[in-house]
Amino acid sequence: MFAARRTVNLFQKRAFSASAINASKVAVLGAAGGIGQPLSLLLKLNPRVSELALYDIRGGPGVAADLSHINTNSTVTGYTPDASGLHDCLSGAEIILIPAGVPRKPGMTRDDLFNTNASIVRDLAKAAAEAAPKAHVLVIANPVNSTVPIVAEVYKARNVYDPKRLFGVTTLDVVRASRFISQVQKTNPSGEAVPVVGGHSGVTIVPLLSQSNHSSIAGEARDALVNRIQFGGDEVVKAKDGAGSATLSMAMAGARFAESLLRAAQGEKGVIEPTFVDSPLYKDQGIDFFASRVELGPNGVEQIHPVGEISEYEQGLLDACLADLKKNIQKGVDFVKANP
Ligand SMILES: NC(=O)c1ccc[n+]([C@@H]2O[C@H](COP(=O)([O-])OP(=O)(O)OC[C@H]3O[C@@H](n4cnc5c(N)ncnc54)[C@H](O)[C@@H]3O)[C@@H](O)[C@H]2O)c1
Numbered sequence: 301m302f303a304a305r306r307t308v309n310l311f312q313k314r315a316f317s318a319s320a321i322n323a324s325k326v327a328v329l330g331a332a333g334g335i336g337q338p339l340s341l342l343l344k345l346n347p348r349v350s351e352l353a354l355y356d357i358r359g360g361p362g363v364a365a366d367l368s369h370i371n372t373n374s375t376v377t378g379y380t381p382d383a384s385g386l387h388d389c390l391s392g393a394e395i396i397l398i399p400a401g402v403p404r405k406p407g408m409t410r411d412d413l414f415n416t417n418a419s420i421v422r423d424l425a426k427a428a429a430e431a432a433p434k435a436h437v438l439v440i441a442n443p444v445n446s447t448v449p450i451v452a453e454v455y456k457a458r459n460v461y462d463p464k465r466l467f468g469v470t471t472l473d474v475v476r477a478s479r480f481i482s483q484v485q486k487t488n489p490s491g492e493a494v495p496v497v498g499g500h501s502g503v504t505i506v507p508l509l510s511q512s513n514h515s516s517i518a519g520e521a522r523d524a525l526v527n528r529i530q531f532g533g534d535e536v537v538k539a540k541d542g543a544g545s546a547t548l549s550m551a552m553a554g555a556r557f558a559e560s561l562l563r564a565a566q567g568e569k570g571v572i573e574p575t576f577v578d579s580p581l582y583k584d585q586g587i588d589f590f591a592s593r594v595e596l597g598p599n600g601v602e603q604i605h606p607v608g609e610i611s612e613y614e615q616g617l618l619d620a621c622l623a624d625l626k627k628n629i630q631k632g633v634d635f636v637k638a639n640p
């Protein structure tokens with residue numbers, strides 16, 4: 301009898317301390333969309349998430365009701381644009397993921413989404429800056445090279461900008477890179493790590509095969525692999541034939557990034573993810589944001605890793621990247637200045 305009671309008490313104590321460590325509210329803005337739904341599903345399955353707050357201009361409560369029946373401990377609440385919906389969704393959030401915005405159709409570049417998505421991201425950033433200024437903001441909406449600077453400008457204008465807490469999600473590029481190289485080399489993708497630096501569109505995506513397990517890939521095989529990694533998004537857009545772009549692989553990549561951030565926030569050391577952040581690496585060339593390997597910590601960015609040694613061929617890719625990136629970043633900054 302005594303032993304049984306003691307077991308229960310120990311269990312309760314362990315359960316309490318686990319939930320205290322893991323209490324994390326995560327908000328998804330655009331939660332009813334192609335990415336938002338599977339991303340929210342993966343977050344519902346993540347035991348590090350204690351509260352899931354789902355916002356969309358349409359359909360948030362339905363997605364929340366559906367996910368709330370899954371037998372994991374986290375609570376799920378759906379919010380609409382009515383009354384204080386967005387504010388309530390964001391309030392108290394530690395992580396805010398933004399997949400809200402329109403996806404590409406065949407023939408479009410990510411930059412073609414700017415006119416629609418810039419104002420969506422700006423308005424969501426305004427709400428986040430007010431309701432949860434200390435949350436980590438993970439921008440998925442394209443064009444990431446411009447939408448991340450948009451969020452930064454919105455936060456700067458409100459004096460709440462913390463460069464360590466703003467991330468452009470470029471995880472899908474390294475997910476693709478490890479998969480594509482494994483297909484060429486006939487290896488297990490989980491053992492492949494190809495650093496991808498720069499930004500998240502076309503030539504701004506710079507895979508560093510020289511730093512992979514297969515540094516000897518050269519010639520046409522190398523060129524084809526680099527091209528596939530840079531334009532992997534187009535493959536999906538073409539295959540979906542007007543019905544959007546990558547959603548399921550993106551949900552996996554976004555959930556992986558959120559999980560890494562939560563692991564780091566909960567004290568794990570040495571958590572490294574590629575991400576597009578406010579970075580010192582090319583500021584001397586007027587480029588304020590750059591994706592490279594970033595060590596994450598409880599306050600977000602802990603350490604930004606340099607690009608490292610690269611081949612002459614990769615230096616050519618990097619030069620092309622930097623030229624485009626500079627324009628993409630400036631476009632986002634100018635947008636907020638002209639449309640505060
Ligand atoms: N970073 C990446 O690697 C990556 C990968 C894939 C897609 N994307 C981008 O993610 C975005 C979303 O893609 P998707 O396939 O989920 O699109 P989608 O159209 O399926 O879903 C977008 C959702 O956003 C919602 N939304 C629109 N305006 C909103 C607002 N103001 N507030 C809240 N919600 C709003 C819509 O109602 C919709 O549910 C696109 O811009 C796409 O290009 C980025």
Ligand SMILES: O=C(O)C[C@H](O)C(=O)O
Pocket residue numbers: 403404410442472532533534536537545546
């Ligand atoms: O290709 C797109 O437009 C979506 C996304 O950026 C991707 O890389 O799949």
